[in-house]
Amino acid sequence: MDFLNNKVILAPMAGITEKVFRSICKEQGADVVISEMVSAEGLFYGAKATMDLMKFSEYERPIGIQLFGSDPDHLARAAAFVQKHVRPDFIDLNSGCPVPKVVKKNGGSALLQNASLFQKILKAMKKELSIPLTVKIRSGWHKHEWVDTEFARIAQDCGAAALTVHPRSQTMGFSGHSFWERIAEVKKTVSIPVIGNGDINTPSDALKMIEETGCDSVMIGRGAYGNPWIFSQIRSAFLGKSISPVSAQEKLDMALRHLLEFSREYGEQCALKEMKRHIAWYIKGMPGASQYRDHIFRAQSLEILSNYISILREDASDSRRLLED
Ligand SMILES: Cc1cc2nc3c(=O)[nH]c(=O)nc-3n(C[C@H](O)[C@H](O)[C@H](O)COP(=O)(O)O)c2cc1C
Structure with missing residues (x-):
């Protein structure tokens, strides 16, 4: 398990990167995938929903389970439990989540305000683990009051195997742009692999991030929405190969397959609730x-949803035929 040499990694995204989407991204070239964040407290109390978040298939390996708390x-007991019973390839500590529900309980990016707690957590987790422990941070709590290099050093000293940097502050949420120069600063500070994250939406963004920051690998989140092909495209770009565009038909075929696999995994009602945004993407x-988007969000059954995809697919093949004639 290494994070060096331009790996292309799927970011952990709560509510998005469940098993079906991760498997599609894996198939389309993601080198490494990570679970949605999992609550150490939830695990501690044996919550079923928390256990369900950690299900994965062997096909997805190498996979990390991300814990927060x-x-x-x-956290140390949760890490030991996950290592023994879930058997991922590595465990990642979330030190970046900005959402109030998490930071109110001092988890996620709130850890960036407490270096000694961050250190204690990492030491305790590390002691329990024989698989690698990785860490994902934001660059700080307040914009321009960056603590990323300090926290990177602590993570390295505590034995982290790699560090992901999303160079926004907690207060920024997802607004503005990520400060890639912070990734460069972190890369200069530590010798463990640094994974750059934030606002990679195209293969050229990934090339640019590697060039500007010297990071070892890249992590893609929102850029994979409705676009799992971004992983193979970035891999091609890294190899200097040309990038083949994805046709509307391929996208619609994938949307339909995603819908069916999701429904098989989680049931029709859950698919109806969760898949509309994926299809819109x-x-x-x-x-x-935009017109179909409205219909899709109003759809009351999976059959209606898949019919809209089929109509769009027919439209796409008609316009392709017209272009070819
Ligand atoms: C809907 C959503 C859910 C997210 N959930 C998590 C999470 O569970 N754990 C985590 O470390 N980061 C989470 N993130 C942050 C992403 O992993 C990533 O750091 C961020 O989106 C920036 O990368 P991007 O610009 O490629 O999307 C989430 C982001 C989004 C948009």
Whole structure:
């Protein structure tokens, strides 16, 4: 398990990177995938929903399970439990989540305000683990009051195998742009692999991040929405190969497959609730997409949803035929 040499990694995204989407990204070239964040407290109390978040298939390996929390003992016990019973390839500590529900309990990016707690947590987790422990941080709590290099050093000293940097502050949420120069600073500070993250939406963004920051690998989050092909495209770009565009038909075929696999995994009601946004992402930019988007969000059954995808697919093949004639 290494994080060097331009690996292309799927970011952990709560509510998005469940098993089906991760498997699609893996198939489309993601070198490494990571679970949605999992609460150490939830694990501690044996919550079923928390256990379900950690299900993965062997096909997805190498896979990391990401834990969040703020109690060193609970996080260490959670890490030991996950290592033994879930058997991922590595465990990642979330030190970047900005959402109030998490930071109110001192987890996620709130750890960036407490270096000694961060250190205690890492030491406690590391002691329990024989698989690698990695860490994902934001660059600080307040914009321009960066603590990333300090926290990177602590992570390295505590034995972290790699560090992901999303160079925004907690207060920025997802607004503005990420400060890639912070990734460069972190890379200069530590010798463990540094994974750059934030606002990579195209293969050229990935090339640019590697060039500007010297980071060892890249992590893609929102850029994979409706676009799992971004992983193989970035891999091609790294190898200097040309990048083949993805046709509307391929996108719609994938949308349909994603819908069916999701429904098989989680049931029809869950698929109806969760898959609408994925379908909207797949069709983004296609002719008539905004009109279909409204229909899709109003759809009351999976059959209706898949019919809309089929209609769009027919439209796409008709316009392709017209272009070819
Ligand atoms: C919907 C959503 C959920 C996220 N959930 C997590 C999470 O569970 N753990 C985590 O470390 N980061 C989480 N993130 C942050 C992403 O992993 C990533 O750091 C961020 O989106 C920036 O990368 P991007 O510009 O490629 O999207 C989430 C982001 C989004 C948009």
